[in-house]
Amino acid sequence: MNNNNTLKESKMSLDNVDIGLANYWKVTCLDADGNVKWEENKKNIIVTAGLNHILDTQFHATTQVTTWYIGLKGAGTPQAADTMSSHSSWAELTGYSGNRKAWTEGAASSGSMTNGTSVDFTINATATVAGAFLNTAATGTNGALYGVVDFSSSRAVISGDTLQVTVTVTAASA
Numbered sequence: 001m002n003n004n005n006t007l008k009e010s011k012m013s014l015d016n017v018d019i020g021l022a023n024y025w026k027v028t029c030l031d032a033d034g035n036v037k038w039e040e041n042k043k044n045i046i047v048t049a050g051l052n053h054i055l056d057t058q059f060h061a062t063t064q065v066t067t068w069y070i071g072l073k074g075a076g077t078p079q080a081a082d083t084m085s086s087h088s089s090w091a092e093l094t095g096y097s098g099n100r101k102a103w104t105e106g107a108a109s110s111g112s113m114t115n116g117t118s119v120d121f122t123i124n125a126t127a128t129v130a131g132a133f134l135n136t137a138a139t140g141t142n143g144a145l146y147g148v149v150d151f152s153s154s155r156a157v158i159s160g161d162t163l164q165v166t167v168t169v170t171a172a173s174a
Contacts, residue, residue, distance in 0.1 A: 021046055021054070024168045025132060025149040028118070032160035044131075044149035049083045053136075053144045065136045068146065069100035070119050070165055073131035078148035085141040090148070092133075095125030095157070099138040103167055111172050118164035123157045130154040134167060 023044045029037040056062035076090025101119040131150045137143030157163065 018173065020170075020172050021051075022170050022172075023134065023147045023149070024170065026166040026168075027132065027151075028164045029155065029157060030162045030164065037161065038155055040151045040155070042131075042149050042151060044133075044147045045078055045080060046147040047078070047082045047145050048080050049144055050134075050146035053146065065144070067138075068103045068105070068134055068136060069138050069143075070103050070167065071100040071133050071135065072096065072121060072129050072163070073133055073148060073150070074128060075130050075154065078131070078133075078150055082145060082148060084135050084137065084143050084145045087145070087148075090130070093127055093129055095123060095127035096121040096163075097124050098122075100135070101165070102138070103134060105167075105169070108171075112168055112170040114168040115166055118166050121163040121165065123161040123163065124159050126156075126158050128154045129157055129163065132165060 023046065025040070025042050025044060027040045029039070031037050053062070053065075057064055072093040074091040074093040076087075078087070079089050082089070101121060103119060104115050104117075105113045106116050107113065129151070131148060133148040134146040135143050136146075
């Protein structure tokens with residue numbers, strides 16, 4: 001076999017290598033009696049800070065994050081340049097009990113991972129929820145923002161409602 005042909009074939013196959021990352025969110029709103037009020041299934045954007053975190057963790061010896069947190073987003077539209085300390089185009093919604101909720105993901109299988117049971121937010125105020133986000137801090141503006149989902153439309157919640165959230169993170173060779 002000719003070395004030039006091997007290099008040429010190798011280069012051609014490398015030109016076609018690509019990876020796609022996506023997150024899929026399922027959010028179900030239950031009323032105080034456990035009845036489904038609405039449900040949202042949506043894919044989110046992965047912000048530049050989230051992409052950089054992946055690269056730094058895998059290739060630049062940045063410390064792995066062992067706990068990721070889900071937060072709720074109020075009005076506004078996420079942008080690729082958003083970070084936890086700077087996301088002026090949207091606001092965090094805090095009308096629920098406790099801090100952001102830990103995302104307990106399972107091991108990766110077939111290019112995806114998800115939380116086996118929903119992450120539940122007990123709503124304690126009348127509010128409008130417009131999306132959610134995944135980041136590395138339970139509170140505040142520190143930490144790495146990974147991705148933000150923007151619902152197809154803003155949704156009303158009231159005290160006594162529960163939001164059940166499932167996040168599926170995927171990676172695929174495109």
